[in-house]
Amino acid sequence: MTGGLEGYDAVAEANAQKSVLAIHWSRICERLKAEVGEVEYRTWLRQITVGPVEEDEITLYLPTRFLRDWVRGQYGDRLGALWHAEVPAIRRVELQVARPAAQSAPGAQDATPAPESATPPVEPAAPAAAPVVVESPRQAEVRSDLAAPLEPRFTFDTFIVGKPNEFAYACARRVAERPSSPGFNPLFLYGGVGLGKTHLMHAIGAELLRGGKVSVAYMSAEKFMYRFIGAIRSQSTLEFKDQLRSVDVLMIDDLQFLIGKDNTQDEFFHTFNALVDAGRQIVVSADKSPSDLSGLEDRLRTRLGCGMVADIHATTFELRISILEAKAAASGVVVPAKVLEFLAHKITSNVRELEGALNRLIAHANLFGRPVTLEATQDVLHDILKAHDRRVTIEEIQRKVAEHWNTRLTDMFSARRGRAVARPRQVAMYLAKQLTSRSYPEIGRKFGNRDHTTVMYGVTKVEQLMAQDPAFAEDVELLRRMLET
Numbered sequence: 001m002t003g004g005l006e007g008y009d010a011v012a013e014a015n016a017q018k019s020v021l022a023i024h025w026s027r028i029c030e031r032l033k034a035e036v037g038e039v040e041y042r043t044w045l046r047q048i049t050v051g052p053v054e055e056d057e058i059t060l061y062l063p064t065r066f067l068r069d070w071v072r073g074q075y076g077d078r079l080g081a082l083w084h085a086e087v088p089a090i091r092r093v094e095l096q097v098a099r100p101a102a103q104s105a106p107g108a109q110d111a112t113p114a115p116e117s118a119t120p121p122v123e124p125a126a127p128a129a130a131p132v133v134v135e136s137p138r139q140a141e142v143r144s145d146l147a148a149p150l151e152p153r154f155t156f157d158t159f160i161v162g163k164p165n166e167f168a169y170a171c172a173r174r175v176a177e178r179p180s181s182p183g184f185n186p187l188f189l190y191g192g193v194g195l196g197k198t199h200l201m202h203a204i205g206a207e208l209l210r211g212g213k214v215s216v217a218y219m220s221a222e223k224f225m226y227r228f229i230g231a232i233r234s235q236s237t238l239e240f241k242d243q244l245r246s247v248d249v250l251m252i253d254d255l256q257f258l259i260g261k262d263n264t265q266d267e268f269f270h271t272f273n274a275l276v277d278a279g280r281q282i283v284v285s286a287d288k289s290p291s292d293l294s295g296l297e298d299r300l301r302t303r304l305g306c307g308m309v310a311d312i313h314a315t316t317f318e319l320r321i322s323i324l325e326a327k328a329a330a331s332g333v334v335v336p337a338k339v340l341e342f343l344a345h346k347i348t349s350n351v352r353e354l355e356g357a358l359n360r361l362i363a364h365a366n367l368f369g370r371p372v373t374l375e376a377t378q379d380v381l382h383d384i385l386k387a388h389d390r391r392v393t394i395e396e397i398q399r400k401v402a403e404h405w406n407t408r409l410t411d412m413f414s415a416r417r418g419r420a421v422a423r424p425r426q427v428a429m430y431l432a433k434q435l436t437s438r439s440y441p442e443i444g445r446k447f448g449n450r451d452h453t454t455v456m457y458g459v460t461k462v463e464q465l466m467a468q469d470p471a472f473a474e475d476v477e478l479l480r481r482m483l484e485t
């Protein structure tokens with residue numbers, strides 16, 4: 001009997017404490033709403049439920065680890081101060097993850113949720129292994145409810161292939177023809193800005209859809225994050241996960257955006273594993289190789305590097321010319337070869353800018369009905385050309401390259417031919433061709449009066465080595481970036 005009464009007292013006391021806390025909490029909520037605004041309050045704070053008070057500490061619960069971390073970072077101190085102002089005995093606020101009790105309405109203030117302590121929200125079980133190609137044919141679809149639409153211009157037919165991108169192109173083709181082939185899942189495409197990563201991803205998507213039977217979802221990593229946050233806010237994370245895990249091919253662009261976004265990385269990691277385990281294809285792009293994406297969790301970097309990693313190098317003059325020729329031909333406007341050469345020499349940064357310059361020229365020609373000439377080009381594009389005036393000198397290039405390979409600067413001009421000095425010299429010639437507007441004979445003169453054919457040989461040799469040896473290619477790329485900034 002006594003025990004029963006004690007139990008009753010304890011329950012009554014706990015209930016009384018809950019009601020008192022609920023009154024304080026509703027006042028605090030009003031203050032918070034006034035301080036942060038209705039929208040922010042509803043997004044982040046409404047889902048807080050009040051837990052017990054022990055000594056000078058009150059526990060508040062949030063439904064997910066993501067929300068808990070966010071609220072702790074953004075509002076932790078403020079919550080502490082408001083509770084202390086309301087109940088002076090409370091000096092500390094502890095934020096914990098807990099799912100609300102099944103019956104309680106979201107945000108119900110007297111709900112006593114089931115704490116999950118430090119464990120993250122439970123992930124849905126990975127789907128059972130499924131065949132690579134869906135057995136019962138269904139309509140090919142791009143999951144536009146879930147992802148971004150594909151750009152119709154970005155196909156394999158409109159992608160111009162040259163040395164810097166031929167490997168990435170071949171890998172992309174292979175994935176489009178046989179998704180989830182061993183060794184090609186995930187396909188990780190990386191390279192500098194505006195070099196065609198997105199174009200290749202869309203081309204894969206378009207090709208797969210043409211073949212039917214698959215569902216494809218493409219989205220930027222940024223969109224992935226916002227979709228994920230949106231799902232948390234609307235308490236529909238399970239639907240979000242299910243949607244993502246139901247596609248045959250998932251493509252995530254610009255993965256570097258997830259650096260520092262730990263919760264989204266976690267989510268992506270689980271999605272990634274569930275899809276790959278189920279035999280679905282993943283394609284990812286980023287500005288660096290998996291090993292260089294410091295800031296991504298190690299386990300994610302390791303998995304990203306497990307399939308095929310393909311680099312898109314900076315464009316060569318030849319590739320720039322081919323791209324310009326193809327785009328000019330498609331426009332129907334006659335652009336003289338010397339104008340194309342001029343542009344390919346001047347605008348070396350990336351294909352997006354090159355394309356932008358050509359489009360401006362073409363629009364100008366169409367609007368005013370005047371032929372495209374070199375003079376008109378200089379006039380119409382004067383701002384772009386000014387911004388692209390190369391400031392790098394051959395002397396700077398020689399110095400940086402010599403430092404990088406630890407050779408003497410004088411070996412750039414000397415007659416010595418050993419590989420240890422010849423290779424850096426060839427790299428410097430290659431970079432001089434890439435980063436300055438000097439001709440082969442001019443470059444030759446700067447390298448101890450060498451003949452222009454020696455320079456041409458050096459440039460070709462470096463291009464060949466870059467195609468064969470990724471480590472060497474990365475070295476050269478690094479030098480190039482250092483010189484350009």
Ligand SMILES: Nc1ncnc2c1ncn2[C@@H]1O[C@H](COP(=O)(O)OP(=O)(O)OP(=O)(O)O)[C@@H](O)[C@H]1O
Pocket residue numbers: 154158159160161165191192193194195196197198199200254287323351352355
């Ligand atoms: N080899 C190519 N052939 C034809 N067009 C190309 C090629 N490479 C890039 N482009 C064009 O250049 C533009 C920029 O390419 P894209 O958006 O694919 O670059 P990205 O590498 O994804 O850049 P970012 O890192 O900024 O996302 C697009 O219009 C694309 O069609």
